[in-house]
Structures are given as structure tokens and as C-alpha cells.
Amino acid sequence: MSRRNWRLEWPLHLMLVPGIVIVLLFSYGPMVGIVIAFENFVPVKGIFHSQWVGLEHFKYIYHLRETREVLRNTVFIAFLKIIGGLIAPLVTALLLNEIMKKFYKRTVQTIIYMPHFMSWVIMAGILIDVLSPTSGIVNQFIVWLGFDKIFFLGNEKWFPYVLAVTDVLKEFGFGTVVYLAAITAVNPSLYEAAVLDGANRWQQTLNVTIPAIIPITILLTTLALGNVLNAGFDQVFNLYNPSVYSTGDILDTYVYRIGLASAQYGVATAVGLFKSVISLVLISLSYVMAYRFANYRIF
């Protein structure tokens, strides 16, 4: 960088300083605490004086019977959620985009956006009632259709899908807003050109709208992949119960029950570190894939 540039740009660099300090302080500083994963951490002794145990916590986790089951559940549930969380908002946004009545469009948008602001504690209370086999409205409908009642929250087979569907129901309104914003940004002249070429609405969607929002779709999916091991603590913790531990237990809830509730900080940190490493690998991978297959660069 030339001297002249520096003279012009230094105020900009100065403005960057607070942001960098905050990142260093709150994102890089705490990384020192990762050593807790390798020691027999006793709060009183602190992280520099606790006994060093090397990889023992990782071995302990590896040998716990449930670990593999929990890991499988986590990935499966997160995978379902990512797929559902991609398709549902995309389709909704495309459909809403076709609606010409502004008032109707806004109303729908607001209504589906609302659940995003509800906490899972409240949502769980509602869902337990709605999905109940004895009194829930969903099961009454299923019986009316002529099928058997389904014990959604107490059945191991159904539980992961219940998690995925309820998560999508709660969050798809939020995603829709993002996609709608992307659709709004499409240059209207492209549609005009398509109409001149004789394209109908369906062909316009297929050839103009979708290609235009592919970058944002890839961006969101890439970011979502980094969260594969975060299958949603709040949701699972509020909905699960011992009968569905075998398919509904995810890493976070498991660590909470096994580690934090009995103050095994070393084990909890070890799992946290494990999650971070996997997430880093996944996000790097999806970044490379996004560049290679969609020619899209996030950075």
C-alpha cells in the first residue's frame, strides 16, 4: 500500500479497531479456555492449575454407550431441518411473490413470521397439547381421515420428524422474508425481456427468479451447514422425554444432562471443542463446494 493511500485511509482503519478489539476479546480470548477440555478442571484451582489429563475426556466420551447414537441423531435431525428450512421458505417466497394484493401478501408474511419470536418453552407447551393422542387436534384429524392415532412426542420413530416439522413451522416465515427481499432485488427489465420472448409466469419463475436468488440460497445453506451439530437445544430440551432419548437426544441436550448438571466442565468443554472442529471442517467444505459448483464466493 502506498504512503498516499495510507494517509487517506487511516481513519477507516481506525474505525475498524473497536470491532477487531471486540472480536479478539470475546471470540479469540476465550479460546484459551479450550484447555479445560484437556484437564480435570476444578473451578477453585483455575484453568492454569488444574490437573492435566490429556485426551481422557475425549476417551470418556468415546466410550460412553450413547455417544454414537447421539451423534447420529444430531446429524440426522439437523439434516432434516436444513432441507426443510431450505425448501419451505423458498417455495413460500416464490408463491407470495405471485400474489398481487399487497395487503394480503403483507398479512400472510406477518402471520407466518410471528412464531419466530416465540420461545420454545411456550411453543412446546402448545405443541404438547396440539399433538396429544387423547385430545390433540392433529390426532383427531388423523382419526377422521381413518388412520390410527400417532403418539408423536412419545414415539421414537416419529420424534425426529416432529422436531424437523415444528422447527420449520416456527422458522420458515423468517427465511421467507430473506428470500422475498432477494426476489424484490431482481431487475424488472429481466422479466420484461422474458415476457417479450413469450415466457409465461412459470417460465419466468424458472428462468429469471430462481437463477437470481441462487446466490443467496447457497449462502444461507452454506452457513446452515456450519450448524449441522447444533440441532437446536431449546427445542429438543423442551419437547423430549425419556421415551425418545434414543432418537431425539442431541449432543447439546446430552452434554447438558451428563455434563453440566453434574458440573463435569472438562467433559462439557471437550464436547464443545469437538463440535467446533467438526463445524469448521464442514463450513470449509461447503465453502469450497459453493465456489466450485455455483461459482459463488462468500469471502
Place this chain on the structure above:
Amino acid sequence: MVSKKTKAKVRGSALLSLLLIMTTATACNNGNGNNAAAGTGNSPSATTSASGSAAASSADAGPSGPGGKFDPPIEVTTVRAINPAAEIAPGETYDVNVWTKTFESDLGIKVKNLWKVSTEQYQNKIAVTMASGDMPDFMDVDAQQFQTLVEAGSIADLTDVYDKYASEFTKNSFAGSGDLRLKAATVDGKLMGIPTNGGETNDTQLIFIRKDWLDNLGLQPPKTMDDINKIALAFTKNDPDKNGKNDTYGLSLDLNLFNGWSGLDGYFNGYHAYPFNPTKGTGTNLNFIKGADGKVQWADVQPEVKTALGKLADLFKQGAIYPEFSVIDGMKSAELVTSGKVGMTFGASFVPGWPLGNMYKDIPGSDWGIYPLVSSDDQPALAQSTTVLPSHYFVVSKKSKHPEAPILMLNKYMEKMYEHFDKNYHTVTVDGKDYGELALSPINGNMPDNNPKAAAAVQAAMESGDTSALNDEQKQYYDQVKKFEAGDKTMWGASKTWLEGGVFNLQGQYVANHKIFTSAYLGNPTTTMVAKGPSLRDEEVKMITSIIMGTKPLDYFDEWAKNWLASGGQSILDEVNASGQIQ
């Protein structure tokens, strides 16, 4: 009323965020902590020593026994958990209130709160405090933190100061149940903390049955466990609420399995089984039974547990238990019961207040009978209690200049609360509104069996009509009961709590007749309990749930028991047997 479970879940989320910021907190605090040893961290005790060492150098200026006073006054530091929802009397704060003023004027002790956080964050903040080494002179910790502090050697041995400064009344408050509470606080012959709770058995269970339903069906109160099962089935099948619909259940149960509300503890006790491992518990508070050979066995793997499980599975199969019990928590099971769908539950002393408190008013004709536990055979049923051992302690920092100060404050607390009850320290009324004062005290103690004693006093006064022997607290209960008798239906809970045949009366009979079971192991959680307990708890909860629901056969119990031994149970038994803390 805010649900305990909802709170627990909120706290769960909070704890997880702790996991995420755990590293932040410890890293930062440790950075400070190292400096703190020389700098700011010590300033509270430094100020203490400034005034304190003056007092210490002229040693006779301080108190020499339970009744003494510091002159010149000293300052001691502590940390506080506060309930943000609790309203405080106008003009009072957690820093300055009737308690701190009394401590200062009567004892010459100024209490300084280093920090105050909400009750939910307190345990986390304490963990950080312990990590930073920046400990106050005294603080309240839970059993596990107590053990950590003892092992780290950062808290003071209180044996001598307790002997010298604790008043007779304070010492007597620890005397019950074979000095169990102090024994739990004693490590290698040294008293390392002062228990703030324990010594009580008000978690022993009773049977709550819809009396109007019994009458509707012409049934008698239960004498045996067979009667219980028959009543549960009759409540399920014979339309006890006479509404012409098959919409009732016999026995209340939720996913907690063991609990003071809708728990199975009392049901198992009827079959002389004493399992205890709540779904949302720590997995380390276990019951042990001493065998004939002097070795302990785990209560949960005994054959009596299997017998009771078989009966429960049968009740479930016949529809006497809500089919979705495995997904509902205590709030939901309470909703079912209070909406008049369930006729029987096992529960502890709080049940007449919550959740049954408003039913008498809300559902006309409904009334609950309360009965002591019944047995499956000619041996009397013992009610289990898991609160005999303390779960919280006051500890004093090794660096504190005045380890006797908290003991003197405790003396004062016990005096004002129990020895000569003074209402000003319990509740004040400003503009017709009551404000609690109890939570404002920086220290607190516990008088075991205070409630049963109050119940006895209220009953005596009801009989004689003479209220002169009642203290202000007891008079309050007496008035509530009188209101109920005068027709105030909202006071139903008070009548079932304090009167003869009420919960404390019946629980008192357990104590008087020695019908209480407590674990044979008195120590704190062992290493393997901490490491494997939660995972073993999950296995047990799944086993019990699936056997009751019939998704696994009853004989799965044996397989599970064998697995328990193999996957850590044997080490737990060995550790407990080697602990030397067996009664």
C-alpha cells in the same frame, strides 16, 4: 404460579449458554484472578483486615463467646442470590435492611455484598468466583461446590469457632436426627461448613384421594396397596365423577417419576421398595440399603422394586394412568388433576397448597382426603425421605479475618426466627401490603421440624380456643384455618396443611412412629456417581417408563439391574462401602 419445570427448562437453556461462555468467563476471570491475589481481589478482605487486625491485635475487643459484640465494628463480605420477582419493603434493600441493621447494632458486624445476582445465575456465578479465587468472607454453596472447596483447601476449618461462638440454641437446632447435618459438613474430623438446610423429612409422601369420588362409588379409604390399586381401577372405569363419560384416570403420574407431586415414591414405599432417581435429578442422590452383612446395596435394584413396577404396568394397561404420562411434566399433570380428571396422587407436604389449593373453590363438590402410606403386607410401610442430609452450606474463606462473624450472625438469626420469634424480621406490613423480610438476611439457618411444631400448636389452639401460646407465625396459620371454617374456600389448603389429619400432622406421625426410611449412605456423591450417575439415571428412567408403558416386559428389570452393576454400579457400591460414612 410459575411452573417449577418451566423454570428448570429456562435454567437449562441458561446453563447451556454457560457452556458456551464458560470458556470466556474462566479465561477472563483467571486473568484477573492472578493479579487479584495481589491487587483488587483482596481489597474486601484488606479492608476487613484494616479494621479487623486492629480488633485482632487488641484481641479482647472482639467477642469472646456467643453473646459478644465487635467493638470497633468490623466489616465482612459475602455474595447474594436474590429473587428478582420478590417485592421488598419500601426503604429496604439487600444491602441495608432490618437484618443488616441488627447485625451492625447488636453484633458490630457490617455486612457488605460483593455482588448480587438472580437465584438462577447464582450457582454459575459462584463457580466463576471460585475459579477467580476472589472469595468473600462467607458464602452459600451447594453440596458439590462444598466438596470442591474442601478439596481445594480454600475454606476455613470452623470446628473451634463453632464450639466457642455458636449459642446453645443454634447448637440445639443441629442436634436432631443424630447430628446428621453436622456430620455431613464434617470432613476428616473438621467442621468445614454450616448446613443451611437438611434435617427435615417433609418430603415423605402421603396419599391424596378424591374423597367425593370415593363416596360416589361407595369405596372406603385404602388400608393396603391392593386397595390403592382397586381404587385406581374403580376411578378409571366406574365413572367416579358421574358425568357419564369414560374420561377419568386413577393415578396421577408424569415424566418425573419421582417427585413431591405425582411421584411414585410413596407407591414404591408401600411395597417396601425405596428407589429414588428423578428424571430431572442429578443422578447422584441415590438411596442405599444396608444388608445383613453390613454391606450396602442400592435400593433401586431390589426385587421389591420389580414387584411394584409389575403392579404399575398392570394399572397402565388397564387405563388407570394417563397414557401420555411419559411426555407431560409436573405442570401438565397438575392441570389434569385440577381439571378433575385424576382421582389419586402421591405427594409431599406442599400438595394442599399447590396444585390442589384452588380446587375446592373451583370445582364444586370436590374434596381431597389425605391418608398415610399403606403397606402391601403386614409390615408397616416406611416413607422415604431424601432431604435429611443438607444440600446447602455456608462456608468461610480461609483468608477471612473473622471466621466467627457468620456464626454470631447465625445465632442472631436463629434467635429472631425461632427462639424468640419476632415478626418484624419475618414480615412487615406497609400500607396494608405484606413484604417478606426473610430473604433479605445475608445468612440463614433452619430449624428442622418447625412446620410440624407449628401444626401441633395450631391444633392445640383449635381444641382449646386459647391462642396465647401461638407465636406470630403460628397465629397467622391459625387465622387462615379459622377463615376456612368461616366459609372462605380459598383457605382450604391451610386447613389441610395445619389441622389434625393434615399433611404435617400425618408426616409427624411418620416421625413419631419411626416409619421413615433414609439412605444408609451419608456421604457426598462419590467419584463414579458424579461421572456415571447421569448416564445411569437415564437408563433407569427409560427402564421404568418402558416397563410401566408395557413396551418392555417386566423381566427387562433384571437385565437392566445386571447392566447397572457392569457399567459403573459396582464401582459406586465399592466406593460407598469403603467410605466409612454408612449408618
